Amino acid sequence: MSTRKTTNTALSFAPNIVVAHRGAWKKNKLPENSIASLKEAIKLGCTGSEFDVHLTTDDSLVVNHDPHYAGLTIEKSTYTQLATTKLSNGEILPTVYNYLQTGMQQTKTRLVLEIKPSTISKERGQYLAEKVVELVKQLKAEPWIMYISFDYDILKKVIELQPDAETAYLNGDKTPGQLAADKISGADYHFSVFKKNNSWIADAQKMRVSLNAWTVNDTEDMQWFINNKFDYITTNEPELLFDIINKKRR
Ligand code: MG
Numbered sequence: 001m002s003t004r005k006t007t008n009t010a011l012s013f014a015p016n017i018v019v020a021h022r023g024a025w026k027k028n029k030l031p032e033n034s035i036a037s038l039k040e041a042i043k044l045g046c047t048g049s050e051f052d053v054h055l056t057t058d059d060s061l062v063v064n065h066d067p068h069y070a071g072l073t074i075e076k077s078t079y080t081q082l083a084t085t086k087l088s089n090g091e092i093l094p095t096v097y098n099y100l101q102t103g104m105q106q107t108k109t110r111l112v113l114e115i116k117p118s119t120i121s122k123e124r125g126q127y128l129a130e131k132v133v134e135l136v137k138q139l140k141a142e143p144w145i146m147y148i149s150f151d152y153d154i155l156k157k158v159i160e161l162q163p164d165a166e167t168a169y170l171n172g173d174k175t176p177g178q179l180a181a182d183k184i185s186g187a188d189y190h191f192s193v194f195k196k197n198n199s200w201i202a203d204a205q206k207m208r209v210s211l212n213a214w215t216v217n218d219t220e221d222m223q224w225f226i227n228n229k230f231d232y233i234t235t236n237e238p239e240l241l242f243d244i245i246n247k248k249r250r
Contacts, residue, residue, distance in 0.1 A: 011143045014108040017226070018241050019048035019234040021215050022065060026236045031087040033063045035094050035102055042109045046238050048146065049103070050112040053096055055128045056082065061096035061135060067119045069093065075120050096132065100141045111144045112234075114170070115158070117151040129157040137162070148188050155184055168212060176204035186210035188234070191221055201228050219244060 023030070023037025024044055030037045033051050041049035052065045060079035067074055070085035083093050096113075103111040115132055118124035129149075136145055142165070147158045150170045158165050159182075168186030169179060172193035179187055187204055191213040194201060204211050212232035213225050222244050225233050235241050 011107050011110075013110045014045050014047045016045070016047050016242070016245060017230060017232050018044075018046045018238050018245070019050055019112055019212065019232045020044070020046045020238045021050050021234045021236050023049050023051065024238050027239055031089055031091070033065055033094070034087050034089060034091050035098060036089055036091060038099060038102055041238065042103075042106055044238055044242065046109050048110040048112045048232060048234075050114060050148070050234060051099060052114045052116055053128070053132060054116050055118070055124070055131060059131060061128075061131060063094040063096060063099050067116065073119070075118060075124070096135060097139070100136070100139050100144070103144055104139065104141055110146055111141070112146045112148060115147060115149045115151070115154050117149070117154065122151075122153065125151050125154050126157050129154045130161065133158055133161040133165075146186075152182075152184075156182065159183055168210065170214075176200055176207050176209040179204075179209050180207040184209075186212055186231070188212035188214065188232070190214060191216050191225070194225075194228070205229070216241075 020041035022032035024040040025032045025037035038049050051063050054062055054074040056062060056074055056079045057076055058078040069082050072082055115129055136142055146166045148168045148170055149155050155167045155169060158167055166185045168188035169184050170188050172189040176187055187209055194213055210231040212234055213230060214234035216222055216225060216233050216235050217237050222241050233241060
């Protein structure tokens with residue numbers, strides 16, 4: 001694979017391009033963003049496992065995709081209120097603390113931490129970024145984390161607080177040159193963005209901006225991003241992507 005921009009040199013993660021989207025949940029019908037789905041991504045040997053983070057009203061960092069959980073708005077509920085409803089596999093709603101502690105028991109799979117923009121205010125998004133970086137530092141989890149967000153200012157906040165942080169922008173509306181100028185490490189865009197803006201691929205590779213595409217779930221698309229030498233492919237089908245990569249090597 002192409003040279004990856006690494007600022008945290010202490011760990012070398014599995015040398016593949018597979019990032020499990022919300023953990024590896026689909027094949028085994030696990031809940032998305034569960035500890036079980038993170039463990040499955042680790043078991044498969046994915047180089048990364050992605051998960052989504054929100055902040056409760058009492059400052060708990062929780063892992064869930066939607067801004068709502070069990071009919072409650074996460075940002076307007078306490079962790080205790082949210083945790084009364086278990087995930088479908090019986091797990092308690094994971095906190096980021098639990099998630100990082102689980103991930104840090106191994107060194108093959110990077111933790112791709114998506115900081116969700118606040119649905120309440122831009123300022124609360126900045127506060128969420130502060131809380132996330134504070135926890136990462138407290139746990140000394142920095143070498144495991146790649147921060148991603150749709151909110152450019154959240155990533156800028158992360159870099160301000162942790163200048164060597166590896167970051168990638170999700171929203172698809174910045175050129176590799178803009179990302180490099182703002183010291184954002186990667187372009188992690190919807191796959192259609194790269195197909196529309198083909199020249200961004202070579203530009204990013206020249207500027208050592210890492211390339212990741214989401215959410216790539218079928219063979220033909222996977223092959224396209226493999227052929228274009230992407231650093232990462234984010235997928236709901238990590239098993240399929242491994243099959244394709246491993247067949248190619250034979
Ligand atoms: Mg996500």
